[in-house]
Amino acid sequence: MCGIVGISSRTEFSSRVLLTRLKRLEYRGYDSYGFRLGATTFKSVGGIRVAAGGRGRLGIAHTRWATHGGVSERNAHPHLSCDGRIAVVHNGIIENHEELRRELARKGHRFAGETDSEVIAHLIEEGLRHGPMPRVLADLFRRLVGTFAVLVTVEGQEEMYAMKRDSPLVLGVGGGRTYVASDIYAFSDATDRAMFFENDEFAVIRADDYRFFDKRGKPVAKRAFRFSRERETRPRSGSGHHMLREIREEPEAVERLLFSLGHDQRKAFDALIGLIRRSRKVIFASCGTSYHASLLGSYFLHRAGVECQTLIASEFRHFADVDPDTLVIALSQSGETMDVIDALKYAAGKGGRIAALVNVPHSTVQRMSRLTLNILAGREICVASTKAFISQAVLLLMIARRFGFRVDATDIPDKIRAVLRRRAALKAIAVEIAQSRDLYIIGRGLTYPVARETALKIKETSYIHAEGMMGGELKHGTLALIEEGTPVISLINNSDPDIISNTREVEARGAKTFIITNNPALRREKAAISIATGNDGKFGILAAVAGQLIAYYAAASLGRPIDKPRNLAKSVTVK
Ligand code: F6R
Numbered sequence: 001m002c003g004i005v006g007i008s009s010r011t012e013f014s015s016r017v018l019l020t021r022l023k024r025l026e027y028r029g030y031d032s033y034g035f036r037l038g039a040t041t042f043k044s045v046g047g048i049r050v051a052a053g054g055r056g057r058l059g060i061a062h063t064r065w066a067t068h069g070g071v072s073e074r075n076a077h078p079h080l081s082c083d084g085r086i087a088v089v090h091n092g093i094i095e096n097h098e099e100l101r102r103e104l105a106r107k108g109h110r111f112a113g114e115t116d117s118e119v120i121a122h123l124i125e126e127g128l129r130h131g132p133m134p135r136v137l138a139d140l141f142r143r144l145v146g147t148f149a150v151l152v153t154v155e156g157q158e159e160m161y162a163m164k165r166d167s168p169l170v171l172g173v174g175g176g177r178t179y180v181a182s183d184i185y186a187f188s189d190a191t192d193r194a195m196f197f198e199n200d201e202f203a204v205i206r207a208d209d210y211r212f213f214d215k216r217g218k219p220v221a222k223r224a225f226r227f228s229r230e231r232e233t234r235p236r237s238g239s240g241h242h243m244l245r246e247i248r249e250e251p252e253a254v255e256r257l258l259f260s261l262g263h264d265q266r267k268a269f270d271a272l273i274g275l276i277r278r279s280r281k282v283i284f285a286s287c288g289t290s291y292h293a294s295l296l297g298s299y300f301l302h303r304a305g306v307e308c309q310t311l312i313a314s315e316f317r318h319f320a321d322v323d324p325d326t327l328v329i330a331l332s333q334s335g336e337t338m339d340v341i342d343a344l345k346y347a348a349g350k351g352g353r354i355a356a357l358v359n360v361p362h363s364t365v366q367r368m369s370r371l372t373l374n375i376l377a378g379r380e381i382c383v384a385s386t387k388a389f390i391s392q393a394v395l396l397l398m399i400a401r402r403f404g405f406r407v408d409a410t411d412i413p414d415k416i417r418a419v420l421r422r423r424a425a426l427k428a429i430a431v432e433i434a435q436s437r438d439l440y441i442i443g444r445g446l447t448y449p450v451a452r453e454t455a456l457k458i459k460e461t462s463y464i465h466a467e468g469m470m471g472g473e474l475k476h477g478t479l480a481l482i483e484e485g486t487p488v489i490s491l492i493n494n495s496d497p498d499i500i501s502n503t504r505e506v507e508a509r510g511a512k513t514f515i516i517t518n519n520p521a522l523r524r525e526k527a528a529i530s531i532a533t534g535n536d537g538k539f540g541i542l543a544a545v546a547g548q549l550i551a552y553y554a555a556a557s558l559g560r561p562i563d564k565p566r567n568l569a570k571s572v573t574v575k
């Protein structure tokens with residue numbers, strides 16, 4: 001996945017302005033970046049440094065997560081035509097790029113790098129020899145196979161051009177400027193008016209004038225919609241890792257969500273409850289951390305007597321039986337994860353009803369859904385998702401509550417604050433487990449999804465092999481791996497005798513156990529962290545916060561990059 005942003009302005013602006021916008025998209029990719037502003041082209045490997053260098057009234061920028069071609073300056077965007085006049089930034093994948101490259105090379109085009117995106121700049125250069133830009137763009141829709149959101153500028157021209165197919169692209173207007181970006185966060189602090197590109201549409205943009213066209217070049221009428229500016233919390237200021245800051249933002253994020261469910265999201269909340277009631281089948285579709293939140297949601301809903309199923313989105317079509325009476329609920333922080341989008345396309349094709357719980361407003365998943373609730377966690381910059389998980393879990397708990405699950409949610413923010421105050425004890429566990437190569441986290445029922453989520457957080461931030469599993473599965477094989485000193489974190493809800501007995505089982509084989517529990521009777525166990533809360537589901541959420549802190553401190557003690565773990569992008573949508 002990559003992020004793109006363009007600005008067309010009545011007045012001149014500096015690269016600092018453009019890069020500040022790009023920085024807001026950094027979670028979409030961060031191995032290299034670049035921009036074209038006026039006559040200045042800049043490319044660099046590494047994270048975005050917001051520094052001055054160039055001025056102009058028209059600028060496009062790109063932050064990259066490499067898929068085709070290694071991480072290098074020449075593969076960073078923007079890509080230029082042979083004469084250097086045409087600059088292109090692209091988010092997506094051009095599947096037929098090799099064939100196009102061969103064809104263009106035969107016509108004499110020289111390529112500077114190895115990316116699939118570069119062919120777009122050369123195709124445009126070639127096309128402009130035969131006709132005007134709108135016709136060239138209409139032709140590109142015919143020639144390009146794959147997914148793309150593309151911004152183009154041409155030296156000496158005052159227009160910026162934008163086009164999209166299956167990669168997100170949104171236009172914002174305000175204050176004498178027009179912005180085009182991969183998501184609304186790029187400009188949500190600067191304007192509250194936006195409009196989305198639909199597939200196979202392009203736009204010609206000039207300062208605060210913009211015109212949309214379909215792929216044949218026929219004008220398309222669009223109305224801007226208004227969104228509330230910066231509903232998100234601003235990221236906390238100060239130095240340090242985003243991951244820790246975002247964990248610390250959890251209490252306010254939950255407060256904001258709980259408030260909104262009773263106010264601005266009340267109608268949508270009621271509508272979702274109605275939709276669940278009217279559906280014969282409910283299936284959650286999600287990936288990674290969002291999948292673990294869905295699992296927790298399934299637990300809550302089952303306890304409230306609602307039959308539902310949770311599927312990993314990439315396996316959805318193999319395991320789901322969708323019909324018009326089925327409600328598919330997508331859970332996605334970004335709302336742009338391709339596996340989730342594919343699952344929804346599949347469900348829609350079978351006539352299923354679609355709802356979504358998302359964090360990024362107006363995302364693709366939201367736009368594919370009949371009904372959406374926003375988890376309102378605010379911008380999540382760290383690649384490892386933390387506060388979004390907590391907000392997703394709280395929202396699912398609140399849904400279950402409407403079906404009779406008995407829980408008082410009002411004290412969740414304060415209880416999270418109490419867990420955050422236990423950081424010294426959690427850090428001590430973290431430092432100890434950071435020394436191990438393998439680690440197991442066990443849970444049952446309420447704590448099974450939390451065990452898996454804690455393991456995922458540890459894996460992606462510390463690079464330690466961690467397995468989160470059902471305590472009951474130990475005896476079916478994994479117990480063979482428990483030996484003297486193997487660390488096992490056991491998540492014990494209340495006085496669940498089964499997970500207590502699993503804990504004793506691994507201890508009998510020499511495991512070094514760390515217990516996280518809400519059971520006061522276990523408080524005196526060695527290495528136990530006790531969390532004061534009852535047997536009403538909240539322990540699952542609070543234990544997840546403890547797991548996030550353990551993961552964070554383990555990674556910090558190992559000196560890992562934390563906010564940008566290796567081999568992971570914020571969401572696995574498209575390049
Ligand atoms: C892990 C993480 C990923 C995401 C997954 C789904 O910390 O962030 O596992 O949860 O890629 O992303 P969304 O929720 O944006 O669909």
